[in-house]
Amino acid sequence: MDIKDILNKAKDPRYITGIYNYCDRWCERCAFTSRCLTYAMEKEDFGDMATRDLNNKAFWEKLHSIFQQTIDMINELAAERGIDLSSLDIESASNENSRRLHDAKNHELSLSAHHYSEIVDSWFESEYSLFEQRQDELNTMLKLGIGGAELDAEAAGINDSVEVIRWYQHQIYVKLMRALTQEELVDAQEEDNTSQRDSDGSALVALIAIDRSMGAWGKLQEYFPAKTDSILDILLHLDRLRRMTEKMFPDARNFKRPGFDDVK
Numbered sequence: 001m002d003i004k005d006i007l008n009k010a011k012d013p014r015y016i017t018g019i020y021n022y023c024d025r026w027c028e029r030c031a032f033t034s035r036c037l038t039y040a041m042e043k044e045d046f047g048d049m050a051t052r053d054l055n056n057k058a059f060w061e062k063l064h065s066i067f068q069q070t071i072d073m074i075n076e077l078a079a080e081r082g083i084d085l086s087s088l089d090i091e092s093a094s095n096e097n098s099r100r101l102h103d104a105k106n107h108e109l110s111l112s113a114h115h116y117s118e119i120v121d122s123w124f125e126s127e128y129s130l131f132e133q134r135q136d137e138l139n140t141m142l143k144l145g146i147g148g149a150e151l152d153a154e155a156a157g158i159n160d161s162v163e164v165i166r167w168y169q170h171q172i173y174v175k176l177m178r179a180l181t182q183e184e185l186v187d188a189q190e191e192d193n194t195s196q197r198d199s200d201g202s203a204l205v206a207l208i209a210i211d212r213s214m215g216a217w218g219k220l221q222e223y224f225p226a227k228t229d230s231i232l233d234i235l236l237h238l239d240r241l242r243r244m245t246e247k248m249f250p251d252a253r254n255f256k257r258p259g260f261d262d263v264k
Contacts, residue, residue: 009037016259022201023260024209026167032259104180109248112241113173113206119234120169124162130224134158158223164216168209172241175206179249196255203249204257210242 009015020038023030033039078084104110138155179202214235221231246252256262 009040012037015040019257019259021198022205022255022257024168024171024205035259100181101177104177107180109176109241109244110173110180112237112244113176116234116237116241117170117173119237120165123230123234127227127230130227131158131162134224154223157219161216161219161223164212165220168213172206172209172213175202175209176245179203179206179252183249197251200249200252200255201257203245203252204255207242207245207252210238210245214238214242 014035015037016032016035019032019036023032023036027033027036027039030036030039135155179199182197182199182202217231217235217238221228221235224231
């Protein structure tokens with residue numbers, strides 16, 4: 001796909017402008033893949049997800065090709081807008097970005113989110129045998145013909161809960177880091193009360209990830225009541241993180257994500 005193809009696709013009304021800016025990248029569980037330009041481009045460029053194998057030479061060659069197309073597109077758009085890329089103060093911009101990144105990494109929100117990701121790893125490592133034992137129990141009961149449908153639902157519920165927790169485990173930190181680094185980049189347009197702030201959009205995605213993670217941990221607690229204490233500790237940590245995020249970004253919950261939060 002060349003630059004003209006990308007620009008033409010971007011004008012296609014079937015695609016929701018900017019929907020990919022505030023999503024969780026969980027395409028397999030998204031109801032808007034047919035409306036997402038990024039998904040369409042990735043599907044066209046890479047085809048089957050299996051081709052993303054790290055050892056697949058064709059994947060990296062294609063990725064390099066897309067990188068070059070992206071550079072060409074940036075140069076073309078910059079020329080159209082009268083931006084001289086060669087005149088940019090790269091060193092100054094780099095120092096400012098480094099400062100923002102340093103401040104964001106040491107913010108209480110990012111520290112708490114990073115700690116949560118470590119807590120999740122520790123919990124699953126220590127409780128690995130718990131899942132093996134329950135799986136054996138479910139398989140034994142199924143072989144005996146006991147509660148087939150109910151046991152299938154429980155197995156699916158456990159799997160879904162673990163998938164949700166693992167999917168958002170690191171994403172909460174990533175989205176909060178983006179929100180924190182973008183918080184300082186409020187220009188005149190963003191100060192307009194009619195405009196939405198990008199930092200609020202990223203914070204909202206983090207909050208949604210926290211909400212869903214808390215729901216998933218709650219379900220695991222139902223399946224493994226003996227682990228209530230350890231799961232409650234995790235839920236309390238997430239709840240504090242949720243409250244801190246809402247305090248730092250009070251308008252985040254009101255942010256309207258293109259497509260996802262449009263009123264029909």
